Amino acid sequence: MSNQKMAQYSLEKSPADKSILVLSGKGGVGKSTVAANLAISLSLQGYATGLLDTDFHGPSIPKLLGMEGTKLTSPDGKKLNPAELGSLKVISVDFMLSSRTDPVIWRGPMKMNVIKQLFEDVNWGELDYMIVDCPPGTGDEPLSVVQLIPEPTGAVIVTTPQEMSLSDVRRSIQFCHALKLPVLGVIENMSGFVCPHCNERTELFGSGGGEEMASEMGVPFLGRIPIEPEIVSSGDSGKPFAYHYGHSQFAKDFESIVTDIIEKVTSDKVR
Numbered sequence: 001m002s003n004q005k006m007a008q009y010s011l012e013k014s015p016a017d018k019s020i021l022v023l024s025g026k027g028g029v030g031k032s033t034v035a036a037n038l039a040i041s042l043s044l045q046g047y048a049t050g051l052l053d054t055d056f057h058g059p060s061i062p063k064l065l066g067m068e069g070t071k072l073t074s075p076d077g078k079k080l081n082p083a084e085l086g087s088l089k090v091i092s093v094d095f096m097l098s099s100r101t102d103p104v105i106w107r108g109p110m111k112m113n114v115i116k117q118l119f120e121d122v123n124w125g126e127l128d129y130m131i132v133d134c135p136p137g138t139g140d141e142p143l144s145v146v147q148l149i150p151e152p153t154g155a156v157i158v159t160t161p162q163e164m165s166l167s168d169v170r171r172s173i174q175f176c177h178a179l180k181l182p183v184l185g186v187i188e189n190m191s192g193f194v195c196p197h198c199n200e201r202t203e204l205f206g207s208g209g210g211e212e213m214a215s216e217m218g219v220p221f222l223g224r225i226p227i228e229p230e231i232v233s234s235g236d237s238g239k240p241f242a243y244h245y246g247h248s249q250f251a252k253d254f255e256s257i258v259t260d261i262i263e264k265v266t267s268d269k270v271r
């Protein structure tokens with residue numbers, strides 16, 4: 001789609017003061033986990049926050065937050081009310097699908113229209129933050145979001161330490177550069193495992209690759225998050241980790257990353 005054609009799709013105003021996309025060139029590295037926990041953490045800190053899951057082919061936010069099967073309501077028959085987890089407002093493509101097991105076969109322009117509706121036809125209210133979870137890669141979904149929001153604040157890029165995911169992630173950074181979307185920083189997820197019994201750290205997949213790659217690409221490094229076995233069961237049972245396991249190493253490392261992100265987007269360092 002040409003830029004001119006795209007312009008007619010842009011929103012006049014974003015529902016949020018700051019919008020942050022969570023991206024990665026690679027699947028399964030923890031984008032949705034980071035997006036969900038970032039949104040929850042912001043919301044628990046008192047920021048009016050929305051979480052938008054744009055993953056058409058594998059929306060996982062409802063499962064991570066225990067909100068599967070949510071039926072949205074529309075008090076005026078026009079706009080939809082988002083689902084709510086405490087004060088966090090949540091919208092997932094999944095809530096729009098009639099059957100969760102049906103594969104979604106939608107072409108780019110159709111996806112763009114749906115994503116536009118998820119912004120425009122939802123009663124988001126006035127948000128401080130909108131966190132957008134994206135599917136892996138640099139396809140229609142992140143492109144639509146970046147084109148739709150008048151001034152997206154930036155992207156958080158998630159990687160794991162292995163070289164295989166790092167090379168895919170470099171592509172995500174180039175995607176941001178091409179769209180002039182500021183890169184807030186890279187998170188190295190599944191970086192080492194801290195034994196809960198003896199506290200010894202083991203670098204299962206290596207460590208430090210994300211930091212090296214970030215410095216090589218000239219973008220900030222936000223930090224490492226260890227492998228946390230409990231996160232899988234908490235995700236599967238719909239208990240967001242940041243909320244229930246505040247004492248863990250994961251939660252501590254995550255919290256310092258959130259503080260860094262808030263600091264970055266509220267200072268003049270971005271845009």
Ligand SMILES: Nc1ncnc2c1ncn2[C@@H]1O[C@H](COP(=O)(O)OP(=O)(O)OP(=O)(O)O)[C@@H](O)[C@H]1O
Nearest residue numbers: 027028029030031032033136190226227228232235
């Ligand atoms: N730090 C971690 N420790 C342990 N497990 C993790 C960690 N981060 C994510 N996981 C688990 O890895 C799996 C993939 O995570 P997630 O769904 O967040 O990845 P994703 O990048 O969004 O995947 P997709 O590309 O399919 O959208 C999930 O089962 C999640 O619980």
Ligand SMILES: [Mg+2]
Nearest residue numbers: 031032055060
């Ligand atoms: Mg995901």
